[in-house]
Amino acid sequence: MNHVINVQVENKPGVLARVASMFAGRGFNIHSLAVGPTADPEMSRMTIVVDGPEMEQIIKQLYKLVHTVKVTELSPGQGIEREIMMVRVNAEASKRAEILEAAAIFKAKTVDVGLSTLTFELAGDPAALGDFLELMRPYGITDMAKSGRIAISRDVKTNGKKGRLRSA
Amino acid sequence: MSNTMTGAQALIHALESQGVDIVFGVPGGAILPAYDPLLDSPIRHVLARHEQGAGHMASGYAHATGRVGVMVATSGPGATNLITPLQDCYMDSIPVVAITGQVATHSIGNDAFQEAHTWGISMPATKHNYLVTDAADIPEVINEAFHLASTGRPGPVLVDLPKDVLAATMTWHEPKAIKLPGYRPSVKGHPLQVKAAIDLILESERPVLYTGGGVIRAGAADELRAFAELADLPVVTTLMARGAMPDSHPLCLGMSGMHGSYTATTAIQRSDLLVAIAARFDDRVTGEVKSFAPKAKVIHVDVDPAEISKVRKADVPIVGDAKAILGQLIDVMEKKLGGHRSPERTEWHEQIAEWQRDYPLAFEQDPNGPIQQQYVISELHRLTGGNAIVVAGVGQHQMWAAQFWGFERPNTWINSGGLGTMGYAVPAAVGAKAGMPDDIVFAIDGDGCFQMTMQELITASVEGIPAKIAVMNNGSLGMVKQWQKLFYHERFSATDLTRHTPDYVKLAEAMGCVGIRAERPADVVPALEKALAINDKPVVIDFVCDPDAMVFPMVVAGGTNDNVIMSASDLPDPAGPQPEDVI
Numbered sequence: 108m109n110h111v112i113n114v115q116v117e118n119k120p121g122v123l124a125r126v127a128s129m130f131a132g133r134g135f136n137i138h139s140l141a142v143g144p145t146a147d148p149e150m151s152r153m154t155i156v157v158d159g160p161e162m163e164q165i166i167k168q169l170y171k172l173v174h175t176v177k178v179t180e181l182s183p184g185q186g187i188e189r190e191i192m193m194v195r196v197n198a199e200a201s202k203r204a205e206i207l208e209a210a211a212i213f214k215a216k217t218v219d220v221g222l223s224t225l226t227f228e229l230a231g232d233p234a235a236l237g238d239f240l241e242l243m244r245p246y247g248i249t250d251m252a253k254s255g256r257i258a259i260s261r262d263v264k265t266n267g268k269k270g271r272l273r274s275a
Numbered sequence: 276m277s278n279t280m281t282g283a284q285a286l287i288h289a290l291e292s293q294g295v296d297i298v299f300g301v302p303g304g305a306i307l308p309a310y311d312p313l314l315d316s317p318i319r320h321v322l323a324r325h326e327q328g329a330g331h332m333a334s335g336y337a338h339a340t341g342r343v344g345v346m347v348a349t350s351g352p353g354a355t356n357l358i359t360p361l362q363d364c365y366m367d368s369i370p371v372v373a374i375t376g377q378v379a380t381h382s383i384g385n386d387a388f389q390e391a392h393t394w395g396i397s398m399p400a401t402k403h404n405y406l407v408t409d410a411a412d413i414p415e416v417i418n419e420a421f422h423l424a425s426t427g428r429p430g431p432v433l434v435d436l437p438k439d440v441l442a443a444t445m446t447w448h449e450p451k452a453i454k455l456p457g458y459r460p461s462v463k464g465h466p467l468q469v470k471a472a473i474d475l476i477l478e479s480e481r482p483v484l485y486t487g488g489g490v491i492r493a494g495a496a497d498e499l500r501a502f503a504e505l506a507d508l509p510v511v512t513t514l515m516a517r518g519a520m521p522d523s524h525p526l527c528l529g530m531s532g533m534h535g536s537y538t539a540t541t542a543i544q545r546s547d548l549l550v551a552i553a554a555r556f557d558d559r560v561t562g563e564v565k566s567f568a569p570k571a572k573v574i575h576v577d578v579d580p581a582e583i584s585k586v587r588k589a590d591v592p593i594v595g596d597a598k599a600i601l602g603q604l605i606d607v608m609e610k611k612l613g614g615h616r617s618p619e620r621t622e623w624h625e626q627i628a629e630w631q632r633d634y635p636l637a638f639e640q641d642p643n644g645p646i647q648q649q650y651v652i653s654e655l656h657r658l659t660g661g662n663a664i665v666v667a668g669v670g671q672h673q674m675w676a677a678q679f680w681g682f683e684r685p686n687t688w689i690n691s692g693g694l695g696t697m698g699y700a701v702p703a704a705v706g707a708k709a710g711m712p713d714d715i716v717f718a719i720d721g722d723g724c725f726q727m728t729m730q731e732l733i734t735a736s737v738e739g740i741p742a743k744i745a746v747m748n749n750g751s752l753g754m755v756k757q758w759q760k761l762f763y764h765e766r767f768s769a770t771d772l773t774r775h776t777p778d779y780v781k782l783a784e785a786m787g788c789v790g791i792r793a794e795r796p797a798d799v800v801p802a803l804e805k806a807l808a809i810n811d812k813p814v815v816i817d818f819v820c821d822p823d824a825m826v827f828p829m830v831v832a833g834g835t836n837d838n839v840i841m842s843a844s845d846l847p848d849p850a851g852p853q854p855e856d857v858i
Contacts (some may be wrong), residue, residue, distance in 0.1 A: 124395065125398060167580050170581070172457070173402075174457050
């Protein structure tokens with residue numbers, strides 16, 4: 108089963124290598140990893156999707172790295188997860204209309220048009236990306252790139268006085 | 276002193292500020308700038324003959340003194356030669372700092388002469404490491420390095436310093452306050468957990484205190500003893516914890532595990548409560564994990580949260596410093612007992628006494644037969660009254676030393692436990708003796724180990740560090756040979772060293788040491804007496820030992836601790852578990 112963890116690390120040279128080396132050295136498997144800045148310039152956030160049952164050890168070993176400040180495991184439904192994907196699909200003239208129609212339903216953006224292919228960009232919930240891929244598969248996927256998941260936790264929905272819902 | 280100085284001067288100044296009085300190293304091109312101000316510093320430099328030796332010296336020094344050991348090497352091969360000692364210190368939680376030279380920053384990545392990616396290579400072998408790119412950072416980096424090495428779970432830290440950074444001019448400043456938002460090791464244990472632990476201990480009928488090397492690192496031997504006495508708990512000391520509890524104490528059961536005593540291993544196995552203090556459930560202790568101490572609940576005290584429930588699920592985890600938590604356990608226990616004695620566990624103590632009576636650690640020395648290593652160790656203990664720091668390599672001699680030396684004080688047993696680094700003993704003994712010049716430092720080494728690092732005896736004699744080395748010369752890689760005998764149908768592949776070459780006495784003399792040989796049991800005591808009488812030179816004694824002796828008790832690797840093999844006549848069925856999938 109995939110688990111999503113958010114790792115807040117000090118923004119220091121080599122911190123990604125430290126995290127990657129720890130995973131490799133301990134035999135933990137990374138499904139995807141995305142890293143980028145946070146609102147605080149001294150910190151970076153890594154969103155790591157891992158499979159495997161050793162979550163407790165993974166989190167503890169991450170904490171052991173001196174530059175790791177906070178590790179949060181996002182249980183399903185607790186986090187907001189997004190991913191971006193670009194996918195190139197065979198699209199001969201006779202199929203183009205139906206492919207574009209399907210893309211429109213998913214709000215996928217057409218980013219390149221070739222003689223016999225269409226390339227879409229789709230960002231959103233990872234499950235939706237998976238669904239779109241399945242839909243495109245029969246036409247023939249010739250190339251695909253995914254960013255890896257990024258995630259943040261959902262904020263509290265009440266402030267103790269009245270319900271305060273946010274869209275997500 | 277002017278505040279303007281080179282990075283190299285700042286480095287030496289920073290080391291002095293940390294209270295460093297001795298460093299072990301080998302110079303070279305990239306680290307040259309640092310060696311120049313070292314000449315004017317009160318810090319003593321011990322010139323090792325190989326960087327690996329320098330690293331183990333720093334480790335032996337740290338083991339013996341409890342202070343941070345410092346090793347110095349140049350870039351490239353100098354740094355890569357430190358990797359074994361660094362990993363060794365990492366596995367055994369020994370506080371050391373490695374200072375390495377690096378090629379100039381503008382050359383990094385260009386495959387320059389003596390360039391290696393030291394930062395990357397050392398990363399998984401260190402608790403933390405640094406590549407310094409600005410001389411102005413040196414005060415902070417050195418301060419952090421010593422802080423990281425010596426606090427929390429101690430360990431090795433490496434600081435890589437490019438030559439141009441060492442040569443650059445900087446303005447010395449006192450290091451700014453350490454800012455490591457991701458590093459906040461716990462000290463005190465959670466009070467509720469401590470209370471829960473005491474409740475479990477009071478309910479238990481067959482408890483065992485299972486203690487690891489962290490007790491010694493935390494300086495918690497006094498607290499351990501006080502708590503064991505207060506709560507009436509039998510104590511098992513792992514290989515790394517030998518000396519944490521006096522072996523002469525009635526509650527001390529000695530070492531457990533693969534070559535532990537029957538009593539220690541079996542007491543853990545039959546216990547209903549394991550109170551693990553700074554021990555990590557190493558595979559040499561647990562044997563097969565699923566059958567390890569099957570009826571026991573577990574209280575696990577460790578400063579490293581990642582050790583808790585890594586191997587065995589803890590019922591009561593307590594994160595923090597062993598000394599602080601033992602103090603808390605004592606306080607809560609005293610309050611609970613309110614002046615009364617701990618509940619009597621007569622049956623359990625009787626059972627343990629019966630095992631001790633029926634399955635003692637024993638050996639026989641035939642006066643006309645070959646020398647048994649256990650005999651040498653026992654006689655050395657008798658002659659010194661146990662007042663010595665014992666250093667071991669890795670193998671049969673190490674296990675016999677751990678079994679037959681009665682340890683009474685912490686920091687008197689120095690060996691390579693986790694990594695099992697052959698060749699550890701000679702340089703570690705040199706480092707220990709350098710740190711504790713008034714103590715007898717006696718290495719009990721194997722001939723295989725000795726041949727890996729013996730050149731550091733040159734360092735010892737030239738630098739005037741009179742460590743003593745007992746070479747247990749059985750002419751073979753004894754432990755490997757033992758496994759071949761037990762598990763590979765006596766097919767002795769590549770384990771024969773011969774007992775005649777080299778001539779250890781001549782070799783010792785060539786290296787400026789006194790060489791002594793003992794060939795028969797009657798030679799053992801005179802040889803030891805002669806060695807103990809020499810205090811101005813390192814001494815090497817060549818004990819020509821039984822080439823066929825095997826270490827018992829033994830639990831087969833990966834086998835269950837229910838099955839302790841007491842002697843060769845008790846050997847496992849050759850059709851039984853084979854070592855293909857176990858180490």
